Amino acid sequence: MPGSPSLAALFPLRVVVGVGELAVANNPQVTLSTYALGSCVAVVIYDPIIRSGGLLHLMLPDSAIAPAKAARQPAMFANTGLPALFDALMGIKVDRFRSRIFLAGGASVLDGPDTFRIGERNSEAVQTMLARRGARVSGHDLGGVTNRTIHLELSTGLLAIKHPAQTFHVSLGL
Template sequence: MAGAPTVSALFAQRVVIGVGDMAVSNNDMVTLSTYALGSCVGVIAYDPVAHAGGILHLMLPDSTISPDKASKQPAMFANTGLPLLFKSLIGVRADMSRLRIFLAGGASVLNGADPFKIGARNCGAVLQYLKTAGYPIAGQDLGGNVNRTVHLKVSNGEVTMKLPDRSEQFSL
């Protein structure tokens, strides 16, 4: 029957990761998505052998400004969210030595009028953590002044990044 959905399309799921949140999966039917990465940074990690991946949508670089908030919502901060992401990936059988990482966001969306430079500070915190932990970065689109939306297909590691004027695809 023409136009009939495939069986896999019937069971496909989109998991939306909100601001200051995180999700991981090893289900080939799942696409992980996060929207409107402005000054926030999206950390997308994927193990191509285990077909396991995750997205962290972090808001701020350091949890010391609000330890109570960090204990309730650790994914909000780089220094608490990144360890949580990697621990959660181990829980879905990802091998840390095979991880491919893509970073997006960290923009200055207030047309340069951000005296706190949250986007740049978020980028710096993420890059420093990954360097210290020894995780190589397969790709990144950081900085600038536009929002980004990213989607990760868990089945094949395809990352689609949407910007206001274009879409780009990367394979992890």
């Protein structure tokens, strides 16, 4: 029927990115989400001109500890997940020079001392790799002791960052 809204307009799509996964989308009806970021780090990349982007939920800084696992699931590690994310974004024509990058997670959520400092090491690895690529981070919500959940609306570039006690929003759009 002419003039009727599409199903996508009636039911926006949510893509949930699990631990050690990544997703990219070029459909403005999509919201990319990931839950329970503790020591893991989420890398959000958004191109405001074409309203497309991607989300990586990485678990560990370096794949050297498990090369076979990295071959099967590259998004689990910073050093293999970031290149995979950039490659996937190139496939949907995201321009890395106009894209906005936001980082979240990297917390120390253990009750006692965190001798492995996974959250801190994840954050450092991601920031180092992005700097080597010449990618500028627009903003971040890293560290602390609480987990986070994030949602990126591709139609607007609005990023919601939810902590247990508060939610705040960051605009990655124009």
